[in-house]
Amino acid sequence: MYEGYRAVREFQRKVSITDEGILGIIDKSNEDVLNENSNKDSILISTQRDLIAGEVSKDIARRKLIPTYLVQAHDEGVLHFHDLDYTIQPMFNCCLINLEDMLQNGTVINGKLVESPKSFSTACTITTQIMAQIASNQYGGQSITIKHLAPFLRVSYEKYFSNYREKFNEDIASELAHDRIEEELKSGIQTIRYQLSTLQTTNGQAPFATIYLEIEEGHEFEKEMAMICEEMIKQRIVGMKNEKGQEIGEAFPKLVYLLDKHNC
Numbered sequence: 029m030y031e032g033y034r035a036v037r038e039f040q041r042k043v044s045i046t047d048e049g050i051l052g053i054i055d056k057s058n059e060d061v062l063n064e065n066s067n068k069d070s071i072l073i074s075t076q077r078d079l080i081a082g083e084v085s086k087d088i089a090r091r092k093l094i095p096t097y098l099v100q101a102h103d104e105g106v107l108h109f110h111d112l113d114y115t116i117q118p119m120f121n122c123c124l125i126n127l128e129d130m131l132q133n134g135t136v137i138n139g140k141l142v143e144s145p146k147s148f149s150t151a152c153t154i155t156t157q158i159m160a161q162i163a164s165n166q167y168g169g170q171s172i173t174i175k176h177l178a179p180f181l182r183v184s185y186e187k188y189f190s191n192y193r194e195k196f197n198e199d200i201a202s203e204l205a206h207d208r209i210e211e212e213l214k215s216g217i218q219t220i221r222y223q224l225s226t227l228q229t230t231n232g233q234a235p236f237a238t239i240y241l242e243i244e245e246g247h248e249f250e251k252e253m254a255m256i257c258e259e260m261i262k263q264r265i266v267g268m269k270n271e272k273g274q275e276i277g278e279a280f281p282k283l284v285y286l287l288d289k290h291n292c
Contacts, residue, residue, distance in 0.1 A: 082113030156223035163235035
């Protein structure tokens with residue numbers, strides 16, 4: 029047993045490939061690292077910094093943190109130690125964002141107070157700012173639910189209705205207000221899609237995001253939830269143009285639609 033342990037320790041001392049791994053990132057020969065995440069463009073300097081830091085983290089984790097038998101098992105393919113390049117840091121890997129709290133009560137970004145939005149379009153913009161900040165300070169995916177955006181579609185409608193009610197009767201004011209929120213709905217969803225697809229985090233990648241599409245029967249904002257779901261899916265079906273002008277489906281955000289007896 030002791031001989032086996034000593035052999036593994038000797039193996040660890042000799043097999044420290046940090047230098048080769050880092051140089052392989054620079055000269056593009058370290059294909060295992062360069063190609064392990066399709067959402068990271070290894071040509072970018074910001075991504076290379078992240079990958080280089082990961083090689084240092086792996087080396088320290090292998091020698092100082094992870095039991096020797098697990099290191100050996102990982103190297104021999106018996107098991108896979110996931111996210112080895114982030115093991116030494118106490119960071120979150122994935123999260124479900126408490127978007128409701130930040131939108132309803134306000135939040136702070138870069139030391140600046142961001143108050144509760146007064147419209148659906150502003151809520152969409154703030155949501156993408158929140159998601160970009162989170163993506164730059166954790167490793168892994170994040171998820172939001174449209175339930176937390178739905179109340180602000182109502183806020184926009186009530187604002188438009190109140191303005192039109194001063195000039196027209198209630199029926200006309202309601203019709204005009206509905207037309208305005210349909211425009212704002214399309215614009216807000218487009219903001220979320222294009223912002224999340226074009227933003228680049230400090231990790232050199234687009235925010236790894238998932239949007240949960242749900243329609244909760246009997247919910248106060250059930251109608252607004254349905255409207256957001258429909259518009260989100262319509263725009264995803266159309267897609268967005270790549271650098272060649274071809275319509276493609278964007279990689280992020282992922283859409284997860286809940287099927288139940290009320291909406292299937």
